[in-house]
Amino acid sequence: QSVLTQPPSASGTPGQRVTISCSGSSSNIGSNSVNWYQQLPGTAPKLLIYSNNQRPSGVPDRFSGSKSGTSASLAISGLQSEDEADYYCATWDASLNGWVFGGGTKLTVL
Amino acid sequence: EVQLVESGGGLVQPGGSLRLSCAASGFTVGSNYMSWVRQAPGKGLEWVSVIYSGGSTYYADSVKGRFTISRDIYKNTVYLQMNSLRAEDTAVYYCARQLTIWGYAFDIWGQGTMLTVSS
Numbered sequence: 001q002s003v004l005t006q007p008p009s010a011s012g013t014p015g016q017r018v019t020i021s022c023s024g025s026s027s028n029i030g031s032n033s034v035n036w037y038q039q040l041p042g043t044a045p046k047l048l049i050y051s052n053n054q055r056p057s058g059v060p061d062r063f064s065g066s067k068s069g070t071s072a073s074l075a076i077s078g079l080q081s082e083d084e085a086d087y088y089c090a091t092w093d094a095s096l097n098g099w100v101f102g103g104g105t106k107l108t109v110l
Numbered sequence: 111e112v113q114l115v116e117s118g119g120g121l122v123q124p125g126g127s128l129r130l131s132c133a134a135s136g137f138t139v140g141s142n143y144m145s146w147v148r149q150a151p152g153k154g155l156e157w158v159s160v161i162y163s164g165g166s167t168y169y170a171d172s173v174k175g176r177f178t179i180s181r182d183i184y185k186n187t188v189y190l191q192m193n194s195l196r197a198e199d200t201a202v203y204y205c206a207r208q209l210t211i212w213g214y215a216f217d218i219w220g221q222g223t224m225l226t227v228s229s
Contacts, residue, residue, distance in 0.1 A: 002154065033213035037155070044204055044222055045147075045155065050215035088155055092214060098170050099145070099157040099214070 003028060004089055004102035011108040017077040020105045022089030024070050028100055032092045034072040036065055039086040039104075048087070049074060076107075084109045112136035112218055114205045119223030122195050126227070130190040132205030132220055140183035143208035145216065146190045148201035156201075159190065160208070173199075195227045 005023040012018040022034065036049035047056055049065035052072065064075045072091075076083055089102040118130040132144070146158040159169045159179040167179050178191040188205060202224050206216035 035213060035215040037216070039155075044219040045216070046219070047215050047217045050209075050217070051213035054212070056212075056217065086154075090155070090157075090216070096171070098168060099160070101147075101155040101157065104154040 002103040003093055003096065003100040004091070006087075006089060006102035006105045008103065009106045009108065011110055012076075012079045013110045014079055014081065016079045017075060018079060018107065019076075020074045020087050020089075020107070022072040022074070022102050024072075024091065024100075026070060027095040028070075028091050028093040029067065029072055030070040031094060034065065034067050034089055034091045036063075036072075036074045037088045037090065039088065041085070045088065079109055081109050083107060114207065114218055114220035116203065116205050116220040116223040119203065119225045121226045121228065123229050124196060124227055126195050127191070127193045128195065128225065130192070130203055130205075130223055130225070132188040132190075134186045134188070134207075137207070137218075138183070139181050139186050139188050143210060143214065144179075144181065144188045145206050145208055146179065146188075147204045147206055147216065147219075148199075149204070149222075150198075150201040153201075158203070161188065192225070195225075197227050199225060200227050201225060 033051045037045040038048045039045045052067040053065045093100045145160040176194045202222040205220040207218040
């Protein structure tokens, strides 16, 4: 059971906007920035969003992140078939003294 | 090119030991936080261990006392020595760089190396 809670699955049709939530507590999301990762099937994870809402160069602006209190969200607009992947949130947890990941959300493009 | 390449995975019996390596290119491991993250088959990501640029090391409770992270700045390589291996340690092990200025995000990942613990 992950410290950060994500829905196990999400779906949308091409062109649609989808959001993936990540819920934590005061010891993790509530006091630290959140990062998001995309993992395409059979590949290593890739950094998608850092420091809550910043995109590394090369990541399309269709991807955006936000944080409020002890929760964070990843939004994907203009959904494309190549966005079908697993998405993970992550942050530092001061109680565990380590980095923690959400359980992951499998995004299906219908 | 900034890159991480892991090696050393394989099949080990329960109770056995193995050392994973992570060779970096395009940057210096000694100037960065370097972590190991694992992913059991069909499961999510789990942070395992980190070595800070200053040399301090930290571990997930699940591996504390059994795993040791280290680095060789001359070989620009990070290692994960794994002892007393258990079936639940079976996973793909990824090496990743963490950028402190980017909220400690894991910005560069290796391709992963598979560890199977089984008799």
